[in-house]
Amino acid sequence: MTDAATDPYDDRDSGVSGLGVSACPACAATPAARAAAARARTAEEAGRIMLSLPEIHCAACINGVEKALDATPGVTSARVNFTLKRVTVETEPGVAPADLIGVLERAGYVAHELDASVLSMTETDKAGRDLLMRLAVAGFAAMNVMLLSVAVWSGATDATRDMFHWISAAIAIPAVVFSGRPFYVSAWGALKHGKLNMDVPITLAIVLAIGTSLYETAHSGHHAYFDAAIALTFFLLSGRYLDHRTRAAARSAAEELAALEVPRALLLEAGTPREVALAEIAPGDIVLVRPGGRMPVDGEIVSGSSELDRGLLTGETAPVFAGPGQRVSAGEVNLTGPLEVRVTAAGKDSSLHRMADLVAVAESAKNRYTSLADRAAGLYAPGVHILSALAGLGWWLYTGDLRLALNIAAAVLIITCPCALGLAVPAVTTAASGRLFRKGMLIKDGTALERLAEVDTVLFDKTGTLTLGAPQVASLDGYAAPDLALARALAEGSAHPLAQSLSEAIAGLGVAPAEVTDRREVPGYGTEAHVAGQRVRLGRGAWVGAPARDVTTTWLAVDGAAPVAFSFTDQQRAGARAAIAGLREAGLHVALVSGDTAPAVARFAADLGIEDWTAEVLPEGKAARVAALQGAGARVLFVGDGLNDTAALTAAHASISPASALDAARVASDIVLLGEDIGPVSEAVTTSRRAVKRIRENFHIATWYNVIAVPIAIAGFATPLVAALAMSASSITVSLNALRVR
Amino acid sequence: MEVLAYLIPIALFLGGLGLAAFYWAVKTDQFDDPEGDARRILDEEYDDKPR
DSSP states (O other): OOGGGTOTTSSSOTTGGGSSOOSOTTTTTHHHHHHGGGOOOOTTSOEEEEEEOTTOOSHHHHHHHHHHHHTSTTEEEEEEETTTTEEEEEEOTTOOHHHHHHHHHHHTOOOEEEOHHHHHHHHSOHHHHHHHHHHHHHHHHHHHHHHHHHHHHTTOOHHHHHHHHHHHHHHHHHHHHHHTHHHHHHHHHHHHTTOOOTHHHHHHHHHHHHHHHHHHHHTTOSOOOHHHHHHHHHHHHHHHHHHHHHHHHHHHHHHHHHHHSOOEEEEEETTEEEEEEGGGOOTTOEEEEOTTOBOOSEEEEEEOOEEEEOHHHHOOOSOEEEOTTOEEOTTOEEOSSOEEEEEEEOGGGSHHHHHHHHHHHHTTHHHHOOOHHHHHHHHHHHHHHHHHHHHHHHHHHHHOOHHHHHHHHHHHHHHHOOHHHHHHHHHHHHHHHHHHHHTTEEEOOTTHHHHHHHOOEEEEOIIIIIEEEEEEESOOTTOOHHHHHHHHHHHTTOOOHHHHHHHHHHHHHTOOOOOOEEEEEETTTEEEEEETTEEEEEEOHHHHTOOOOSSOEEEEEETTSOOEEEEEEEEEOTTHHHHHHHHHHTTOEEEEEOSSOHHHHHHHHHHHTOOEEEOSOOHHHHHHHHHHHHHTTOOEEEEOOSGGGHHHHHHSSEEEEETTSOHHHHHHOSEEEOSSOOTHHHHHHHHHHHHHHHHHHHHHHHHHHHHHHHHHHHTTOOOHHHHHHHHHHHHHHHHHHHHTTO | OTTHHHHHHHHHHHHHHHHHHHHHHHHTTTTSOHHHHHHHTTOOSOOSSOO
16 A cells, blocks of 8 residues: 555645556656756855765764865855765855865865755655654554553453543544544545545544444443554554655655756856856857866857767767857767857757657656555455445344444454555565665665566666766777877877877876877867977877778877777776676566667677667667567666667666766656666666565465454454454564565 | 552653653754764764754
């Protein structure tokens, strides 16, 4: 149960979705996306800056970070939250986040800026506290009432029993009224819409148990179910609280990921750049994009030349040349030279956001998915009512005693009440997501585990997913030592990824750089220098007069000599082999779809041993492939990182993206891999399968308890003692079984 | 059995005390950073202004 059906704190339409579809599977992420337009603070504002500290690990770090920040001028106070690995800094106006990041870097701590406005919700989790308080009250009341009940069960009679019943009533009734509120609200919401959810029988059981017990107590009856009513509330609230925590963790994960990318741009006004929030940029403005920066907007280059990495958008690995007049899209990374870009579309109109339309079309598999809990609730809720009504009616017709009949009906409702069912799913999901979190995976969607357990086909994107998206020199064998020395001399000091990779590789061979003079970088083309009066160039083929090749290549050309080619391959992501082996072992079909060129994909697929590969696929093509596979009955897991993957990520039955992915892709996927290693993907599949197996086992356990206890209740032998035993025993068994997932 | 007249109120009072303490702890943000608090106590420096 629980899940969409009953959580009144959920941001979905509470209560109504018990038997229907969940309103919005991506809700965990969308509030953040919605807030994106209005957020982003600039240095002028005073107030609060939040930084993420991914690497702090000890008591000394807490102290070090706080001291370093407190010593910075303009900082009023700094407080580290170690659990969330974050620091909140109160500042005076004029302190920019970048200054504080610099301060921490000098002190030896890595820090990233977080967008405080997106994180507002996680700071004080009001709903969670509210549930916790209700749980504490229910726990307190249950303990005391149980203690009194023990006296009654062990034989208290007459006036003593009545007194104990009255005291129990005095404790249980206010506690049940206060603690059970989430159930009543949700049940009322469902009934108003003419539907049944799990909270309807729960509410009915509580009300009926309290009502008949009061009546019995007033008439000096033998059996009162106050203990059952309050214990029921306590167990169900524990399930609800676990469920809420898992959801809150997922939501805060999604928020934290969204908050990591603070949307800003450098607006050029009369030639001087000024940092502004992306929301303030309008078409026609000129923005400056520094080397290493990501295009904030769609536009056209007005001046400067450079190279662009479009890997995240198209899957191409080779950088493309960028010069005046060329159109650029938001999300591309500027590599070498500063570019001035005239904005054609910003914010909601940019290509990044237009991709969202594609995603909206693809959004279907997840919307239609009914979780195991919802399916169980669909069977369970009407069944319980019918059973209890029939039992009550039967006894009434048989004996003509309405009081006895009502007592039996209440007993049936209490016995069948879904304590175990209520814990069956949340306990397992909490254990499983905790395990996955320790392996570096954040789960963003409540039903992700169940969907992941069902997949039978895995589609991988290549660039940035199975590879790091960073080029590596293919081989340095067979090059002349003077060429290598020259290449290192030219490549060193350039920020271009190809040059950096080349100089590192040559340095690894122990070749010292050659002596060169007037070395300069020509943005968009390469680097140039002079050695012994001769001009030497390292860069693009067209620039040095070399022929085009189908692999990513950089050329070294000495005046008068034939150019020398250095070819690059994209570096495989750590764990790629292990992930594929693990997935195959789990019996899944593995395939590769990429937007990159055919030779590059073929070589890569052969290297990893993937036979089923497709190259030069357009974004729509990836989604279409997913749709075709799913149309043929397969359940697809899509693993991808780029903008060109978002539609496919959404269309797939389940989806995973690495943390380095574009935020549109992370929003579209169910699980985000935090580390660089992609190996945990296979672990995710096996863990989710185990979790679903445990959930099913838990349902079976709960069902068996009912099968045994219900006849007892219908036959009229269900004393409060039997009810208490059945309820506690089944809840504890189910929780223990769930812990086996850890 | 007269002893019950004392024992039950005492039991309820003590339980209620625990509940009140818990309520206070939740209200004063003591569950915000459990891991950090566990480590801060190991810090050698004396904190003049604990927050």
